[in-house]
Amino acid sequence: MLNLTLERVTTRIPKVLITSKALASRFTNMRADRVSNRLFRIVEKIANAGGDSRYVNADGGAAPLGSAPSWIAGGVTPTGISVSTNWTEEVALIGQKVEQVAIANVVSEALADLTVMHKNWLDIGLHTDGTGNLATLSAAPSGGVANVNTMPFGARNIEIGQNPDIVNPTGNVTRGPLTITNKTAFMGSQNSFQYAGNAPAGSTTSDIVRYGGLTDGTPVWINGLRALISYSATSNLHGIPRSTTPQVVSNGFDMGGNPITRSAIMLLKLQRNARISEDDLKGTFWYTHETQINSLKEIGYDMQFIPLEGGTADKFDPFFRGACTLEGELIVKGQHADQQAWYMIVPDAFGWVKFADPYWLQFFGSRVYNTFNSGGTPNLQYASCMVDFSQCYLDNAAAQGVITGCGVPAGSAFGY
Numbered sequence: 420m421l422n423l424t425l426e427r428v429t430t431r432i433p434k435v436l437i438t439s440k441a442l443a444s445r446f447t448n449m450r451a452d453r454v455s456n457r458l459f460r461i462v463e464k465i466a467n468a469g470g471d472s473r474y475v476n477a478d479g480g481a482a483p484l485g486s487a488p489s490w491i492a493g494g495v496t497p498t499g500i501s502v503s504t505n506w507t508e509e510v511a512l513i514g515q516k517v518e519q520v521a522i523a524n525v526v527s528e529a530l531a532d533l534t535v536m537h538k539n540w541l542d543i544g545l546h547t548d549g550t551g552n553l554a555t556l557s558a559a560p561s562g563g564v565a566n567v568n569t570m571p572f573g574a575r576n577i578e579i580g581q582n583p584d585i586v587n588p589t590g591n592v593t594r595g596p597l598t599i600t601n602k603t604a605f606m607g608s609q610n611s612f613q614y615a616g617n618a619p620a621g622s623t624t625s626d627i628v629r630y631g632g633l634t635d636g637t638p639v640w641i642n643g644l645r646a647l648i649s650y651s652a653t654s655n656l657h658g659i660p661r662s663t664t665p666q667v668v669s670n671g672f673d674m675g676g677n678p679i680t681r682s683a684i685m686l687l688k689l690q691r692n693a694r695i696s697e698d699d700l701k702g703t704f705w706y707t708h709e710t711q712i713n714s715l716k717e718i719g720y721d722m723q724f725i726p727l728e729g730g731t732a733d734k735f736d737p738f739f740r741g742a743c744t745l746e747g748e749l750i751v752k753g754q755h756a757d758q759q760a761w762y763m764i765v766p767d768a769f770g771w772v773k774f775a776d777p778y779w780l781q782f783f784g785s786r787v788y789n790t791f792n793s794g795g796t797p798n799l800q801y802a803s804c805m806v807d808f809s810q811c812y813l814d815n816a817a818a819q820g821v822i823t824g825c826g827v828p829a830g831s832a833f834g835y
Contacts, residue, residue, distance in 0.1 A: 436579075437575065437604075437754050438535055438536065438538070438539040439539065439542050439753055439754040439755050440538040440539065440541070440542045441542065441751055441752065441753035441754070441755075441756075442542055442545045442546070442644075442706060442751070442753050442755070442756070443538055443541040443542040443545055444538075444542075445704075445751065445766050446545065446766060446769050446771070446811065447771075450770035450771065451770065451771040451772075451773060451809075452770070452771070452772050452773070453772075453773055453774070453775065454496070454497065454772045454773070454774070455774075456496060456497075456774075457496070458494035458495070458496060459494055459495050459496060459772045459812075460492050460493075460494050461492065461493045461494060461495065461657055461812055461814050462490055462491070462492045463490065463491050463492070463666065463667075463814055463815070464488065464489070464490050465489050465490065465491055465664075465666045466486070466488055466489035467488055468485070468486065468487055468488045469485060469486065470486040470489075471483065471484075471485045471486035491659055491664055491666060491667070492659075493656060493657030493658045493659040493667075493812075494657055494658055495642070495657055495772055495810045495812045496772070496810065497772055497773055497774050497808040497809050497810045498639055498640055498641060498808070498809070498810050499806060499807065499808045500537070500540050500541065500544065500630075500640075500641065500806070500807050501804055501805065501806045501807075502533045502536045502537045502540060502804070502805050503533070503802060503803060503804035503805070504529045504530065504532070504533060504802065504803060505790070505800060505801060505802040505803075506525070506526055506529065506800070506801055506802075507799055507800045507801075508799035508800070508801075509799075510525055510526065511526055511801070514526055530803055533803070533805050534805070536578075537777060537805055537807060539578075540578075541641070541807070542753070542755050543576045543755050544630075544640060544641030544643055545641060545643045545644060545755075545811065546572070546576065546643050546644060546645070546753075546755050546756060546757065547576075547630075547640065547641065547643035547645060547646070548643060548645040548646045549639065549640060549641070549642045549643060549645070549646030549647075550591070550629070550633075550637075550638045550639070550640060550646075551629045551630035551633045551638050551639075551640035552627050552628075552629055553572070553576050553577055553583060553627075553628050553629065553630060554567040554568065554572060554573070554574060554576065554577055554610075554627075554628040555567060555568045555625060555626070555627060555628070556568075556585070556622065556623070556624055556625065556626045556627075556628065557624060558624055559618075559622060559623040559624060560585075560597075560614065560618035560622050561618075563613055563614055563615075564611055564612075564613055564614075565611060565612055565613075565614060565618065565622075565628075566609055566610070566611045567610050567611060567612065567628065568610075569608075569609065569610045569832055569833035570758060570759060570832050570833075571757040571758050571759045571760065572755070572757065572758070573604055573610035573758075573833075574602045574603060574604040574610040574611065574612055575604045575610075575754065575755060576755050577599060577602055577604075577612055577628060578599070578602075579599055579600065579601055579602060580598070580599065580600075581598075581599045581631070582596050582597070582598050582599075582631045583596065583597070583599070583628050583629055583630060583631050584596050584628075584629045584630075584631050584632070584633070585597060585618065585619045585622045585626050585627070585628060585629075586626060586627040586628075586629045586635075587621070587626060587627075588625060588626065588627055590635070590636065591627075591635055591636055591637070591638060592635050592636075593619075593629075593635055594619035594620065594621050594622055594626065595619030595620070596619070596631055597614040597615070597616070597618055597619060598614060598615045598616070599612050599613070599614055600613045600614060600615050601613040606710070606830075606831055606832075607830045607831055607832060607833060608833055609833055610833065641810065641811060642810060642811045642812060642813075643811075644706075644757075644762055644821070645757075647669075647769075647811070647812075647813040647816070647819070648669045648671070648762060648764075648813070648816065648819040648820070648821050649661070649668070649669055649671075649821070650668060650669055650670060650671035650672065650821065651668070652665075652668055655667075656813065656816055657812060657813075666816065666817055667816045668816060668817075669816045669817065669819045669820055669821060670687060670690040670691045670694065670763075670817070670819070670820035670821075671687060671690070671820050671821040671822060671823065672686070672687070672822060672823075673822075673823045673824040674822055674823070674824045674825045674826065675824055676824055676825075676826050677825070677826050678714050678717070678825065678826040678827075678828075679711060679714050679715055679718075679761060679822065679825050679826075680718070681718060683822055684745055684761070684822075687761075687763055687820045687821075687822055688746075688763070688820075690820065691763065691817070691818065691819075691820050694817045695815075695817045695818050699765070699768075699815060699818050700765055700818060701765070701767070702765060702766055702767055703748050703763060703764065703765050704748060704749040704750070704751050704764055704766070705745055705748060705749065705750045705751065705761060705762065705763055705764075706750075706751045706752075706753060706756065706761075706762040706764050707750065707751075707752060707753075707756055707757075707760065707761045707762065708752065708753065708754075708756040708757060708758045708760075709752045709754075710758050710827045710828060710831040710832075711758065711759075711760075711761060711825060711827070712743060712750060712752055713828050713831075714825065714826070714827060714828050715743060715750075716738070716739050716743065717828065719739065720737070723737075757823075758827055758831065758832060759823060759824055759825045759826075759827065760821055760822065760823050760824075760825060761821065761822040761825060762819070762820070762821050763819060763820035763821070764819055765815065765818040765819060768813055768814055768815035768816075768818050768819065769811060769812070769813055770811070770812050770813075770814065771809050771810065771811055771812070772809065772810050772812065773807075773808060773809040773810075774808040774809070775808065777805060777806070777807040777809075778805070778806065778807075779803065779804070779805050779806075780803075780804045780805075780806060786803055787801050787802070787803050788801065788802055788803070789801060790802060
């Protein structure tokens with residue numbers, strides 16, 4: 420009789436995953452210029468004519484030559500990201516929602532996922548240092564598991580199914596790729612990912628988990644906040660050296676592991692106000708991870724009071740409600756954000772260069788294409804791929820700011 424009974428399955432499929440576009444969605448409406456593979460020049464004016472003001476002797480003195488206006492120029496070209504999927508003929512036949520056959524339209528849902536994951540990867544890229552570094556190994560991979568440093572990003576910016584490269588940080592040389600089958604990205608505990616097969620030979624502590632397919636030595640991926648907004652004087656912005664051109668150095672400082680404070684936030688604003696006109700600061704917002712917003716709220720907990728009506732506290736709520744602001748400026752939280760940093764961003768200073776808008780690769784007029792075996796015969800396997808060739812740039816670094824190395828509330832970070 421048991422052989423005659425039917426299985427039951429729930430048709431509710433919860434999505435136990437994170438995708439975010441909090442930062443990317445705020446940059447997509449900015450300037451976007453279509454370019455060739457030639458360098459896209461970014462020109463900034465750093466001085467007006469008339470900077471040479473001096474005493475003139477009206478009694479026969481010489482007229483001064485004065486000074487000319489000054490400009491600096493950098494450049495960027497688009498880089499590429501892709502999102503793709505594949506399925507077999509069997510999946511196409513039985514993966515359609517039909518009673519007693521399947522509970523979801525697998526192929527159509529997979530194709531819809533690609534547009535979601537494109538935004539997700541764009542958002543992840545906007546948090547990187549521009550070289551594709553997604554995480555750092557905290558120990559040599561073993562037994563199909565690789566531990567990664569929890570701060571500042573942990574495993575949150577790695578995706579299941581991804582094929583990243585494991586890279587020796589000495590010279591940025593690829594040891595080899597691996598396929599991620601699962602990940603553990605719990606807040607406040609060890610972060611890790613599981614992988615299929617063997618880890619690349621030589622993989623060890625401090626190796627980089629890098630976006631797959633980039634060039635060794637000087638890899639170039641999406642320019643993220645860590646590359647664009649920096650108070651370091653030892654790097655460059657779009658080829659302009661920060662050591663000799665302070666105009667491409669952003670405002671900021673390191674908290675040294677201490678929690679964010681009101682005085683630190685005000686110092687960052689004062690640093691910026693001392694360098695640039697208020698007319699160039701419209702639309703400013705603060706960007707950070709939710710753990711830092713919690714740290715900010717803790718500043719105000721001791722400032723609250725409990726109203727006692729008739730000597731009794733009614734409906735006590737120890738937490739703030741509603742959106743937090745800083746002097747009226749919006750705070751935006753992102754799930755891909757650095758857990759230890761606060762960014763002060765003027766979005767109008769960011770732009771994009773692109774070869775074209777994101778598009779689907781097409782073969783023989785179709786965005787769905789066959790795979791082929793080594794003999795050139797088509798497989799009963801199909802694929803689809805979306806590509807985006809673009810790059811983000813910043814043309815007003817002095818209007819931006821960052822506070823790094825901020826402490827986090829208890830339990831929010833592993834090892835703290």
